[in-house]
Amino acid sequence: MDTKQLRQKILDLAIRGKLVPQDPNDEPASALLARIKAEKEELIKDKKIKPDKKSTKDKSHYQNEVPFEVPENWEWVKLGYLCDYGKNEKASPSQVNENAWILDLEDIEKDTGKLLKRVHKNEKETKSIRNTFKKGDVLYSKLRTYLNKVLVADFEGYCTTEILPLDFNGFVVPEFARHVLMSNYFLEYTAKCCYGVKMPRLGTNDGRNAPFSLPPLAEQHHIVSEIERYFALIDEIEANKSDLQTAITQTKSKVLDLAVRGKLVPQDPNDESASVVLERISKEQKAQKTTADKFHYPFEVPDGWVWCKLGDILDIKSSKRVHKSEWKKSGIPFYRAREIIKLAQNDFVDNDLFISEEHYCNQ
Template structure:
């Protein structure tokens, strides 16, 4: 789940008037704009604000020949400059700021969410120059690299870098609503079109003030803000639990594998040929090991050492000009797959003979096995590093069941106990040769594989939804 896209969808619905229903009893936004106009005229006469510079074509009652999109009938289009004091910043020299005052810098804000990462006072920073003073409730808008979406409503009074513009609204227009408009994809697109500078693009004060704002009635602004916050709160819960969900999926897969290799994932069929009979027929030298393990297996299963279920590894030197090579870097140890093979010139082949692999084999790293550098080989005629044990299943072991067996906690955690060495602790070939593996009848292996793939597919779909 792409939570940033979900947030933007909610903001898009909000600024189009589609997030909450309209109330015909609400005072129209056009009346609010007239009140703002009167308020600004009063403040100009009192000398508290200056009249904005207007072109000769600009009338006292703005009329927009082309608006970005349609809004409900009781809404109105305006500009940021008409409804706020954007750009009228209070500049303060750092020397005039008390040591315990909050100093906000751009790096203190998380991109996209604008969450405050840290709050540091002047005495905790080494700063010079000038800062903008802001009050609790002001909108703090980063004009530098607007695509980072660092826009928020100030939770308390403080001072900020001059790359952040603090401003407030006239006649009580919700600064929280304005903040959401400025964070919307619609307004971000606008700032990208008129920003200046290449490496560090900025939004000029003039362009910011000309940015068009869809304005709802006063009461609807607050209903919209409440609904946005409700949805964003749910999204935050999803984000906070996303890591827990990922962990739960991993644990679920491990549990499925544990059930699978203990004979508890699918039911047994008494008509299946017992695994021990199949082993004896394929390898007359096989000796049952049922008394060598404390865990009890289903009746038709048996314990078998690795040496009886895997083909002896073939050490080969490459022939031809080049060869495909698998080493630790080739393995994606999260998905247990070979992400890519290396093509190496035969003249650069390792001095020690490497292990021949073919499609259906499983390579299991004997170096730090707890890192789970384990993968299926999905192509023929490849050579693996000597750091791998190549699990090439014999006829009594299905290749897919072999793979699920080797990535199970029982095998990985069990083999970890044999590690020796400090810098690169490893196990030996003999450790896998002598390890006891639970072996079901061949027919049951196929049923287990089908069930694992069914369950893993469901979990993988959840995983993709989390990552989308």
């Protein structure tokens, strides 16, 4: 079971309004937008914020073709209208308290958005400018967005400038916003917009104009509760899957150990002795005698078995390197070290590497 895809399926249903039933008594998202607009106008009037001169007359609604249909009481909104995307208070290293939480990208687990470790300034040296964030902010990584690192801050602190603290001012449930930003739909949007080859990042303007499916506030809470319930079940499945995989690996190891010690199946006195088989191999190879007596035996084996060196029963030789120019779409399959390691770890290997029969014979 691919639990990663299962999580994304749940998020997809959630942001399309299909995870929980619609309640006709909920205040529609349009009323929520009206309150946001009124609050912004009041703040502009009090000169607490400046009007966005770059915005069009319709500053809230997403004007392009919507990515998908949503329920009637939902609205498509620009992300930058719901939060001050990219407008963050910064702090120099000298302004950061020694006990302050310092968050870097490597502290967040990819795809799950879980906090891997909480580090304070007195535990690591920091010389760079930081973005400040407070409890409840959605911490969004604009760098390499495909890693899907999004976190809701449970405490105030300072983060790298590659992480943007997003304050939705109570109009969007932070956990709901986090799930939207981690959905495949949003990942696909950022993949189209990101610039840079080695370290792609989402530009501020593209982030502000990103389409955001906004449900009524009450429904946001219901959606978050359902997502958390389903994700808890998936976590349990993953834990059980991990325990099962460990048990399978241990069982395979034990079976192989019993097999090489001659304890897996009963011995048949009518079977041809391994010493006879080894003698026959030695004659075929024109060897004078077996070299089995020249090394230490790791453990005792049944009477019908015999210890020998690997080279006594097969030919071991080095092969030529297979260059990419010699790879074929069909022919003799071959494995590189990476595929052999996966096979040794009981991983699935979908091998599609081949060489010509002529190349194989010349090895």
